[in-house]
Amino acid sequence: MAILTLTIDDQPVSGTETETLLEVARQHGIEIPTLCHLDGLTDVGACRLCLVEIEGASRLQPACTTRLQEGMVVRTNTERLQRYRRTIVEMLASEGNHHCAVCVSNNHCELQDLAYTVGLQYVRVPYLYPAKTLDATHKDFVIDRDRCILCSRCVRVCHEVEGAHTWDIAGRGIGCEIISDLKQPWGQSTTCTSCGKCVLVCPTGALFEKGATVAEMEKRTEFLRYIVNARQRREWNPDLLHEE
Amino acid sequence: MKPRLATVWLGGCSGCHMSFLDMDERLIELASKVEVVFSPIADVKTFPADVDVTLVEGAVSTVEHEEMASLIRRRSRFVVSFGDCATTGNVTAMRNRFSPDEILHRAYVELADGDPTVPSEFTTIAKLLPKARPLHEFVRVDAFLHGCPPTADEIWLAVSSLVEGRIPELPNVYQRYG
Numbered sequence: 001m002a003i004l005t006l007t008i009d010d011q012p013v014s015g016t017e018t019e020t021l022l023e024v025a026r027q028h029g030i031e032i033p034t035l036c037h038l039d040g041l042t043d044v045g046a047c048r049l050c051l052v053e054i055e056g057a058s059r060l061q062p063a064c065t066t067r068l069q070e071g072m073v074v075r076t077n078t079e080r081l082q083r084y085r086r087t088i089v090e091m092l093a094s095e096g097n098h099h100c101a102v103c104v105s106n107n108h109c110e111l112q113d114l115a116y117t118v119g120l121q122y123v124r125v126p127y128l129y130p131a132k133t134l135d136a137t138h139k140d141f142v143i144d145r146d147r148c149i150l151c152s153r154c155v156r157v158c159h160e161v162e163g164a165h166t167w168d169i170a171g172r173g174i175g176c177e178i179i180s181d182l183k184q185p186w187g188q189s190t191t192c193t194s195c196g197k198c199v200l201v202c203p204t205g206a207l208f209e210k211g212a213t214v215a216e217m218e219k220r221t222e223f224l225r226y227i228v229n230a231r232q233r234r235e236w237n238p239d240l241l242h243e244e
Numbered sequence: 245m246k247p248r249l250a251t252v253w254l255g256g257c258s259g260c261h262m263s264f265l266d267m268d269e270r271l272i273e274l275a276s277k278v279e280v281v282f283s284p285i286a287d288v289k290t291f292p293a294d295v296d297v298t299l300v301e302g303a304v305s306t307v308e309h310e311e312m313a314s315l316i317r318r319r320s321r322f323v324v325s326f327g328d329c330a331t332t333g334n335v336t337a338m339r340n341r342f343s344p345d346e347i348l349h350r351a352y353v354e355l356a357d358g359d360p361t362v363p364s365e366f367t368t369i370a371k372l373l374p375k376a377r378p379l380h381e382f383v384r385v386d387a388f389l390h391g392c393p394p395t396a397d398e399i400w401l402a403v404s405s406l407v408e409g410r411i412p413e414l415p416n417v418y419q420r421y422g
Contacts (some may be wrong), residue, residue: 014293081350099334100422102390107422116419121388122331129333129340129375215422 006072021063021074022050032076033085033117035110036151037064040224042160042176046152047113049085052076060084085197086118093120094127095174097146098204105205111149112204128174135180137187140210141199143178148206150176154198161227166192178206197223247296247407249274250282251326252316254309255336255376256302260327261285263393264299274400278407293319297406299326299389301393303336305376319382322406325379326399328392328421335392336376344372357409387411390421 005014015024020043025032043045045062052063055073063076075081092111100106132145155167155178165189166189170179180186199207200219208217227242253261261284267274272296281295282288291312298320304313317323328334339347348369353360363369379385389402398418 067309093332097338098332099338101328101334102338103422112421115421116416119419121419122325122378122385126332126381127377129337131341 002072004068008074009076015068017068019068028064030076032063033114038153038201040228041156053078053173070161089114089118089120090123090125092149093123094125102214103205104208104212108214108218110203135186137185140194143207145177147204148178151203153201157197157201162195162197164191164193246279248281249278250295250298253284254302255305256329258285259393260301263396264399266396270400291315293357295320297322299324299391300330301326303329303333303376304379304382305336306370306372308370310391313382322386323390325385327389327394330379331388340375390419392422
């Protein structure tokens with residue numbers, strides 16, 4: 001496979017045509033913030049946090065779904081991109097009901113971490129305080145849609161890795177919500193295997209284990225690399241379960 | 245003349261003020277640097293004029309809070325959102341999915357031990373705004389202290405620069421919601 005060379009943030013880097021800008025950037029120690037991306041799941045470019053500038057392209061492109069091209073000149077952290085990323089986090093904050101102080105995922109939340117990364121002092125758009133629903137009908141888990149940012153990791157892990165496809169996104173625009181089966185209570189789902197993968201990949205406290213209280217819900221996503229590696233390469237490498 | 249410091253308690257649990265008191269012996273140093281002209285922990289009835297720095301705890305949740313926010317803004321050089329409720333609404337804003345009438349009914353009728361009655365407007369009960377909202381949605385805010393509550397170290401750092409007339413540049417470690 002041909003090796004392609006390109007420039008990311010003035011740094012010469014190389015990779016193959018099957019790799020994405022995000023993968024290659026991270027291999028070279030260039031951090032681009034993400035929320036919907038998770039190693040082991042198909043990238044969908046949903047959260048728009050990894051948007052980058054590519055010289056010669058009129059529009060910004062998500063690094064997670066953009067493949068390498070020879071000679072690309074990419075910028076990942078310009079003043080404009082920083083401003084857009086902050087705005088995205090502000091809109092995520094205003095469109096949900098995120099009460100960090102009393103959340104199961106307080107201090108273990110990717111959205112909360114991102115707020116500091118982008119320097120979110122306060123939210124400039126009005127908070128919407130939407131009326132969202134909570135479903136605690138499953139015997140082990142709860143979905144609280146107040147904290148959901150619609151990254152669709154749960155939908156993808158359930159479909160791609162577990163193969164059950166219990167989760168989906170219903171609705172349009174700001175009214176979108178995660179539903180189980182055909183919008184039936186999760187506890188009555190005929191497809192859910194209760195494997196808990198959706199809970200572990202959820203970046204916020206939207207999916208959590210019953211019994212967890214404030215700041216107790218820590219998500220571990222290492223299992224995903226272990227399973228995906230085993231499936232694709234038929235190698236069962238326990239080290240993957242312990243690497244950070 | 246020493247800088248004039250005020251602290252105000254709107255729709256919050258007073259946890260931010262407890263954290264203020266957690267500055268412990270630094271309070272003595274602070275007292276030598278500033279004059280505390282208004283605070284829930286001082287016996288002052290009306291918000292004075294010519295305040296240099298006002299820390300505002302809590303969300304704007306009642307009509308009285310809204311009037312107070314506007315008064316604070318007119319009379320203060322620096323207004324600071326003091327903690328998560330002032331900055332985001334936080335726990336105080338969890339009531340926002342219900343109407344004020346539903347909330348009063350829940351508190352004074354459904355959960356009443358005896359004589360279940362919603363207090364009339366002639367009593368001292370605060371008149372709730374339709375939603376509890378962060379301070380900066382009502383008035384211009386100059387600085388934000390995150391945390392539920394902000395740590396004593398954060399408050400110390402912020403107040404120390406504010407009384408010298410500077411907007412604090414807090415290290416990232418203090419920029420934590422929750």
